[in-house]
Amino acid sequence: xxxxxxxxxxxxxxxxxxxxxxxxxxxxxxxxxxxxxxxxxxxxxxxxxxxxxxxxxxxxxxxxxxxxxxxxxxxxxxxxxxxxxxxxxxxxxxxxxxxxxxxxxxxxxxxxxxxxxxxxxxxxxxxxxxxxxxxxxxxxxxxxxxxxxxxxxxxxxxxxxxxxxxxxxxxxxxxxxxxxxxxxxxxxxxxxxxxxxxxxxxxxxxxxxxxxxxxxxxxxxxxxxxxxxxxxxxxxxxxxxxxxxxxxxxxxxxxxxxxxxxxxxxxxxxxxxxxxxxxxxxxxxxxxxxxxxxxxxxxxxxxxxxxxxxxx
Numbered sequence: 001x002x003x004x005x006x007x008x009x010x011x012x013x014x015x016x017x018x019x020x021x022x023x024x025x026x027x028x029x030x031x032x033x034x035x036x037x038x039x040x041x042x043x044x045x046x047x048x049x050x051x052x053x054x055x056x057x058x059x060x061x062x063x064x065x066x067x068x069x070x071x072x073x074x075x076x077x078x079x080x081x082x083x084x085x086x087x088x089x090x091x092x093x094x095x096x097x098x099x100x101x102x103x104x105x106x107x108x109x110x111x112x113x114x115x116x117x118x119x120x121x122x123x124x125x126x127x128x129x130x131x132x133x134x135x136x137x138x139x140x141x142x143x144x145x146x147x148x149x150x151x152x153x154x155x156x157x158x159x160x161x162x163x164x165x166x167x168x169x170x171x172x173x174x175x176x177x178x179x180x181x182x183x184x185x186x187x188x189x190x191x192x193x194x195x196x197x198x199x200x201x202x203x204x205x206x207x208x209x210x211x212x213x214x215x216x217x218x219x220x221x222x223x224x225x226x227x228x229x230x231x232x233x234x235x236x237x238x239x240x241x242x243x244x245x246x247x248x249x250x251x252x253x254x255x256x257x258x259x260x261x262x263x264x265x266x267x268x269x270x271x272x273x274x275x276x277x278x279x280x281x282x283x284x285x286x287x288x289x290x291x292x293x294x295x296x297x298x299x300x301x302x303x304x305x306x307x308x309x310x311x312x
Contacts, residue, residue: 001074001076002137005141005143006141009142012142013142018142023141023142025250025254027141027145027210028210031140032246032249033149033242033246033247034148034152034202034203034206035053035203035227035246036231038156038202039231039242040238041156041160043228043231043236044235045165045169046168046172046189046192047171048105049106049228050105050109050224051109054113054221055115055219056086056196056204057200057207058116058120058204058219059082059201059204060200061201061204061205061207061208061214062082062127062204063078063086064078064079064081064136064204064205064208065136065208065214068137068139069136069137075139075209079202082202082205083199083205084198085201086197086200086201087194087201089197090194090196090198091193093109093112093193094189094194099186110224113219113224116219117216118216121216127216130215130216135212135213136208136209136211136212136214138209140206140209140210145206148206152202156199160239168188168189169237171185200227204219229271230245230246230249231245232275233271233282234282234283235281235283235286236284237284238281238284238285240286240287241283244283245281249271
């Protein structure tokens with residue numbers, strides 16, 4: 001099946017003239033989109049900050065790698081099991097930590113992510129330790145990654161616009177008021193945390209299938225910080241913004257790659273400017289609307305606002 005997917009991808013890329021470098025960039029964009037969508041549900045719609053999602057990415061990556069390499073499990077099933085295993089760990093962790101108030105949950109998640117990384121470093125017989133885990137099948141081609149990203153966005157969109165998503169938004173706005181009308185805030189936050197971990201595990205599984213070799217150092221604290229930064233840049237409370245943020249954060253370093261000594265400086269400067277001039281993010285608390293876009297170019301939006309002011 002992997003050969004079939006790779007052959008279809010090769011034919012598609014050959015037809016449209018997409019080279020291997022561009023394919024790699026698109027794959028990384030898709031992986032980051034999936035991870036950031038999960039973070040958006042947790043942070044943007046529930047207002048829970050977690051520095052442990054890189055740990056869930058590593059769980060999904062290593063679980064998928066071990067299943068495919070050592071037990072020869074079909075890669076689709078391995079990705080599903082890896083993501084679900086990350087969700088199970090999040091369920092157990094959330095059951096203990098989500099009752100904590102203030103910054104304690106954030107600190108606990110930070111410690112969890114680092115513990116997972118250190119654990120994978122010292123379990124050499126299972127994960128390969130600091131030397132890494134090689135020999136992973138190359139199943140994360142461009143076409144498959146794009147399909148996964150589209151599917152992830154669709155599932156997240158349906159989840160946020162369901163009653164469960166509305167419960168998360170009400171908790172974000174006022175947790176006390178949400179509980180007063182019968183919403184179980186603890187269960188809703190745990191659901192959001194599990195959802196975020198499943199997406200992180202999914203992204204980690206695709207990351208393992210793309211690189212075909214993973215090391216614990218790839219899932220350090222800096223990766224968790226990157227996910228949170230990307231979510232904030234794209235805009236809290238916006239799935240569309242999360243996608244835009246993931247694309248920018250992935251593509252900007254590649255745009256400045258020719259300036260190898262200064263590209264991270266320009267990348268950091270761009271991030272700071274976005275935070276300074278758009279503190280709500282690029283698309284905060286809004287979603288893409290084709291009707292709004294057409295109205296922007298035709299001037300109907302300004303006309304409607306002017307009529308509203310006159311009526312007031």
